[in-house]
Amino acid sequence: MGAFLRRALGLVPDGRIIMFLRHPLAVRVAHWINALCLLVLFMSGLQIFNAHPALYWGKSSDFDHPILSLTAVDTGNGLKGTTQIGAWRFDTTGFLGASDTDGYETARGFPDWITLPGPQWLAMGRLWHFAFAWLLVINGLLFWIWALARGHAKKDLLPTRADLAHLPAEILNHLRLRFPKGEAAKRYNALQKLAYFFVIFVLGPLVVLTGLTMSPTMDSAFPSLLWVFGGRQSARTIHFICAFSFFGFFIVHIVMVILSGTWNNLRSMITGRYAIEVRDHD
Amino acid sequence: MTDRRKFLARAGAGLAAFTLAGCTDLSQNKLVVGLLEDVEKLTRRAQRLFAGSRSLAPEFSKKDIALEFRANGTLNPDTADYNAHAANGFHDWRIAVGGLVERPLSLSMAQLRAMPSRTQITRHDCVEGWSCIGEWKGAPLAPVLAAARPTENARYVVFHCADNMAQPGFPEQYYYESLDLVEATHPQTILAYELNGQALPIQHGAPLRLRAERQLGYKMAKYIQRIELVADFERIAGGKGGYWEDQGYTWYAGI
Numbered sequence: 001m002g003a004f005l006r007r008a009l010g011l012v013p014d015g016r017i018i019m020f021l022r023h024p025l026a027v028r029v030a031h032w033i034n035a036l037c038l039l040v041l042f043m044s045g046l047q048i049f050n051a052h053p054a055l056y057w058g059k060s061s062d063f064d065h066p067i068l069s070l071t072a073v074d075t076g077n078g079l080k081g082t083t084q085i086g087a088w089r090f091d092t093t094g095f096l097g098a099s100d101t102d103g104y105e106t107a108r109g110f111p112d113w114i115t116l117p118g119p120q121w122l123a124m125g126r127l128w129h130f131a132f133a134w135l136l137v138i139n140g141l142l143f144w145i146w147a148l149a150r151g152h153a154k155k156d157l158l159p160t161r162a163d164l165a166h167l168p169a170e171i172l173n174h175l176r177l178r179f180p181k182g183e184a185a186k187r188y189n190a191l192q193k194l195a196y197f198f199v200i201f202v203l204g205p206l207v208v209l210t211g212l213t214m215s216p217t218m219d220s221a222f223p224s225l226l227w228v229f230g231g232r233q234s235a236r237t238i239h240f241i242c243a244f245s246f247f248g249f250f251i252v253h254i255v256m257v258i259l260s261g262t263w264n265n266l267r268s269m270i271t272g273r274y275a276i277e278v279r280d281h282d
Numbered sequence: 283m284t285d286r287r288k289f290l291a292r293a294g295a296g297l298a299a300f301t302l303a304g305c306t307d308l309s310q311n312k313l314v315v316g317l318l319e320d321v322e323k324l325t326r327r328a329q330r331l332f333a334g335s336r337s338l339a340p341e342f343s344k345k346d347i348a349l350e351f352r353a354n355g356t357l358n359p360d361t362a363d364y365n366a367h368a369a370n371g372f373h374d375w376r377i378a379v380g381g382l383v384e385r386p387l388s389l390s391m392a393q394l395r396a397m398p399s400r401t402q403i404t405r406h407d408c409v410e411g412w413s414c415i416g417e418w419k420g421a422p423l424a425p426v427l428a429a430a431r432p433t434e435n436a437r438y439v440v441f442h443c444a445d446n447m448a449q450p451g452f453p454e455q456y457y458y459e460s461l462d463l464v465e466a467t468h469p470q471t472i473l474a475y476e477l478n479g480q481a482l483p484i485q486h487g488a489p490l491r492l493r494a495e496r497q498l499g500y501k502m503a504k505y506i507q508r509i510e511l512v513a514d515f516e517r518i519a520g521g522k523g524g525y526w527e528d529q530g531y532t533w534y535a536g537i
Binding site for chain 1: 309315317318319321322324325329332333334337338339340342346348350352405407408409410411412413414415495496497498526529530531532536537
C-alpha cells in the first residue's frame with residue numbers, strides 16, 4: 001500500500017501521536033441512534049412511497065401532472081420502467097419503475113433491495129417508519145437540548161465569521177483531499193460545521209414537520225403547517241427531497257470518513273478517542 | 283488494535299446482514315411487530331393531546347375541488363341485493379343503528395336526508411399517499427348516535443358495509459370499519475350522501491359513506507348498511523376493528 005493510502009486509512013502515523021477525546025458520549029450515542037433511525041426511515045419511506053410512486057405540488061394530487069413519477073408499462077416484451085421528472089422521461093427499467101422481486105419483474109417505484117420490508121407491504125413499512133420516526137424525534141430533541149445547554153451547538157457547530165471567510169480555501173483543500181492536521185483537527189472545519197449544522201438544525205426539523213403535515217389529524221391541530229409548506233402534497237414532495245438530501249449527506253459523509261482516516265474516525269465515534277499527529281515543528 | 287479492527291469488521295458485516303435480509307425477517311417476528319404496533323397507541327395519544335377532540339380538519343373553497351375525484355377500494359359491490367337497490371335509486375335502502383343502544387333505529391335514506399345536514403369541502407388522504415379535494419354533504423353522525431341513546435359501556439362505533447371483499451369462492455368478508463366515540467361524534471364526521479352536489483356515485487359508496495376528516499381514507503367506510511355500537515371489536519371479523527386493520531394496517535389512522 002502506498003504511504004498516502006496507509007496514512008489515509010490511519011494505519012501509519014508520520015508524526016508524534018497524541019490521543020484526545022474528540023466526541024463526548026452524548027454525541028456518540030446520538031450519532032449511532034441517528035444512523036440507525038435514518039437507515040430504517042429511508043428504506044421504509046421508500047416502501048411507503050412505492051404505494052403511490054408519484055409526487056405533486058399543492059394541496060391535492062393532480063394525477064395527470066405529477067412532478068415526478070416512477071411508472072411501468074407492459075411492452076409485451078417485459079416491463080419497461082420509466083422515471084419522469086417534469087417534462088423529462090428516462091428509461092430506468094430494472095431500477096426505477098420496474099425491477100425484479102425474487103426473480104419476477106414487478107411494477108414498483110424503488111427496487112426491493114432498498115425498501116423495508118423488501119416485498120410490497122405498505123402496512124409494515126408504515127409500522128417501521130412511525131416507530132423510528134418517534135425514536136429520531138426523541139433522540140433529536142434530547143441532542144438539541146444537550147447541544148444548546150452545553151454550548152456544543154454554538155462552540156462546535158455554528159460556523160464563525162472566520163470559518164466562513166476561510167470557506168473557499170476549505171473547499172479547495174477538501175477537493176485536494178487535504179484534511180486538517182494537528183491542533184486544527186481537534187475542531188470541525190467550516191465545511192463540517194456547515195454540513196452538520198444544516199443537517200441537525202435545518203434538515204432534521206424540516207423532515208419531521210413535512211412528515212407531520214401529511215397527517216390529517218396534525219393538519220387539524222396545526223393548520224398553519226399546510227400554509228407553511230404549500231399543502232399536503234407539497235409537504236410530501238419536500239419530505240421526499242429531505243430524505244434524498246439525507247442520503248446525499250450520508251454518501252459524502254461516508255466518503256469523507258474513509259478518506260480522512262477511516263479507523264481513526266470510526267474509533268473516535270465509538271470510544272471518543274481520536275489520534276492526532278503533532279509534528280515537532282508544528 | 284487488531285481485535286478492535288476485527289470487532290469493527292464484524293459489526294459492519296452484522297449491520298449489512300441486518301439491512302439486507304434481516305428486515306424482512308424482522309417484519310415477521312412477533313415480538314418486533316408487537317413493539318412496532320405499540321407505537322400506534324403512542325401516536326394516538328400524542329395526536330389526541332395536540333389535536334384535542336374537536337379540532338377541525340381544514341376546509342377548502344370550491345375552486346380547490348378535484349375535477350375527477352379518485353375512487354379507491356371497492357368500486358361497485360355488485361351483489362344481487364345491491365344491484366337491486368341501485369336500480370331502484372336506493373329508495374328502500376335502510377341504515378340500522380344497533381348494538382349497545384337503548385333505542386335501536388332503522389333509518390330510511392329519506393329520514394336521514396331530513397335530519398340536519400353539513401356540507402364540507404375537505405381533503406381525502408389515501409394511506410397510499412395521494413390526496414383529493416371534494417365537497418361532501420351528509421348527516422352529522424353525532425345526532426344519529428344520540429337518537430339511538432348509546433349505553434354507558436359503548437366505546438366504539440362499527441360500520442358494516444355491503445361490499446364483499448373476499449375473492450370468489452371464499453367465505454364472505456364484508457368491509458367494516460370502526461371509530462371511537464371521540465372521532466365518531468366529531469362535528470365533521472358525517473354520513474355522506476352527496477359528493478360535489480350530486481347523489482353519491484356508486485364508486486364512492488352509494489348511497490351512504492362515512493366521512494371522518496381527521497383520518498385516512500380507509501377509515502371512511504362506503505356502502506354503509508348497519509351501524510353497531512360496541513364495547514370492543516374483538517369478536518368482529520378478524521378482531522382488529524376494520525377490514526384493513528385485519529390485514530395489518532393500524533386502527534388509528536390519524537397519520
